[in-house]
Amino acid sequence: MNEILETKGATIRFGGLTAVDGVDLVQKKGEILSLIGPNGAGKTTLFNLLTGVYKCTSGNIFFDHKNITEMKAHERTKLGIARTFQNIRLIRSMTVLENVIIAHPDCNEEKFMDALFRPKKTKEIRRKVVEECEALLEIVGLCDMEDEMATSLPYGKQRLLEIARGLATKPMLLLLDEPGAGMNNFEKEELTTVIRHITDVMKITVLIIEHDMKFVMGISDRIIVLDHGQKIAEGLPEEIQKNSRVIEAYLGSGEFKDEEE
Amino acid sequence: MFFQHLLNGLIIGGIYAMVALGYSMVYGVLQIVNWAHADVLMFGTFIGMLLATFLHVPVIAMVLLAALFTAILGMAVERVAYRPIKSANRRMAVLVSALGMSTFLQNLAQLVFGSGTRQFKVFDTNAYEIGGMKITGMQILILSVTAVMLLILYIMVYRTKLGIAMRACSVSIDNAKLMGINTNMIISGTFGVGAFMAGVAGILVGNYYNAVYPTMGYLLGMKAFAAAILGGIGSIPGAVFGGFIIGVIESLGAGYISSAYRDAFSFLVMILILIIRPAGLLGAKHIDKV
């Protein structure tokens, strides 16, 4: 009864290509689940199905026991699914802090009429929003950079900022699309700490796509392997490491990576 | 009466089709709407009129010269107003620049040629009666020139190297570049070919209504663009098809519903198609874009 996310036969076709092919997936509350697989295996496409950027051709998606298959992307966010992007999508014209503020429900659901005619109430809400967002920046270790423009941050920090932005939407489930890409080993350790904090202290369930096997093996409770849009293996990290189909999928495409890219 | 309206619609539709091709081809390659297209056409028509009226250039030479001038102007517009734009928000910047170019050309024409309407009549206009329908020599000429131009374009796009390169660019301009295609040249060529067709169309329409004036591109361009959207922008057969349909709808609408709102019909068709089928009639998944 404590599943937070479940897909049943999730499938999407683009013309003749079946990018995600009948994937069944179950994630329990509090569990760190990782999606791995060679390039083009359909990991990000599956993320897009989960968040509603694409709609399933067939199959169903359940979030917190509700069928969300037909739900729009922004409605899913409001329901409690947040995500980060593989190719960073921060708002260029805004500062680090503003990028987080904008995701906070109390900010973007602010009544404009209140802003015009009830300054006192608005000010109180805004102060609370700023405080909460600064706390989030603290968690990802960016609080001393809140006044900088988001795009002036180094690559790894921008990924952390995306995580903070995702957290600001007050999610139950956070999807991280290659959070460690472009980070050095030290930054990856920081990232691990952040993710641990998110799951253990904030009690938010995390689903990760990642290529760095050391990182994945270290952090995941369970791993699902995709290849050509299909789920080929599922299990504990140790099991996956020994699974012959997984090794074949990686070696066959010549893309096995045990270190960072 | 119905068939007379239909015939008139098809004839003006042929003109729309030729202009629509210019929009559609440029959109196919660059994904931008060349707002200045119809104003380039207007300039070309003026040149044709001047050549015929003041220099008494023979008709065929006049048409070729004017269309050539239009083609060069079309390429120049691309060079000046589209290629140099490197803004971060490129889509919006190109749109503004294109509009600026359109405004510039339209008002420059008013300064140079005056804002009044000039007469332009170089073709014979005997009227014939076939099966109860009236058709003028001008109309026959428009139909045949349209047919010839479309045929030439078809051969060029599907049978020549330039055409293949253009189609390659419309699939992916970056990949085309990697394949060693000189994309700048192809873009220029696309603008040139589109403007050439528009130049011919402009001279035909100028003679058809016996009128050339600086704002003639405004409505003509809008209708041609509606035709391109209707057919599926980026699609060559779509633009031709859309042109004829818009022409017929307009002619029938003006004949049976209201002639005062003649110019509104193409707009309504455009809104409808955007609501029902934004990709256009022929803009299916596997359209042959150029």
Next chain:
Amino acid sequence: MSKIKELINKIKKIRLSKMQKLVALIALIALIVAFPYMVNDKYTIHVFILCAMYACLTLSLNLIIGWSGQFSLGHVCFYGMGAYVTTLLMMNFGMNFFLATLISIVFTSTFAMLLCLPTLKLRGDYLAVITLGFGEVFRLFLTNEVDLTKGPAGIPSIPDPVIFGYAIKGKQAYFYFIMILLVAFIAFMKKFNNSGFGMAMMTVNEDDIAATAIGLNTKKYKLLGFGIGGGMAALMGSFYAVYMGMISPTSFAYAESIKMVSMVVLGGMGSIPGSILGAFLLTALPELLRAFSEYRMVLYGALMVVMMIFRPEGMWSRASRLKNEYKIKAEK
């Protein structure tokens, strides 16, 4: 050009204390109040009224272009629709100007949103063409429906607005009226720019996928952007109708839309001071240099191209947004 740029940058860097701001504000109000007495020349006041009116219009169009990231070529329709609806309500039903304006704002902004609806999922160019086409239909409507709109001749002798038994009459009264409107527009835009709503709209403008990922309904913001901008334009149309005392279809031609777009582009998309700067420059210059007015439209066109190539952000760019304005506003 580079000198102007330097000057603007210098002005941008000026930060006033609270006291200084208060003094500046009082001085500005005093200047506005005294202005009609100081110049005492009807023509100059008229030019200033036009400048302020276009500043408001540019702000409303900039809300659509710069903030919500959509392109409207039919802004003059919303402006014209506001003018006609208000005028017809006043003349046919003897309605008070302010009530009529309110109705015409609601009517126009509803209409603007309907117009924007078919293109929500499509690229900006489609919206531009739709608004352009609608402009043509609007013009046809105004000229053909003679019973309603009096056709090409237009509607003459529109009564002055009456407020608390006092009729706004004469250049001076209209000058104060438009100044109040301009200040209200600026205050509104500033509030909007720093509100959660405005920031959400900017997010949708910059990256709609990121926007949905943080829970923003992109369609809602695009529609509202069009609706609010259209409504503001309708308000200015109503002002124009009573100020001029007559309206006709020629006042709402396509060239007017282009003029407003050039003002937005010259000033800077998404910039409040830019809008005002652009509107004042492009309204006052042709009036000052009469000889130049013949070339006006040609120059507007060239200006749009040149600005997009060399300075797409406009004279007073949006980047001048203060650091963490939302936070500053929350703590003050």
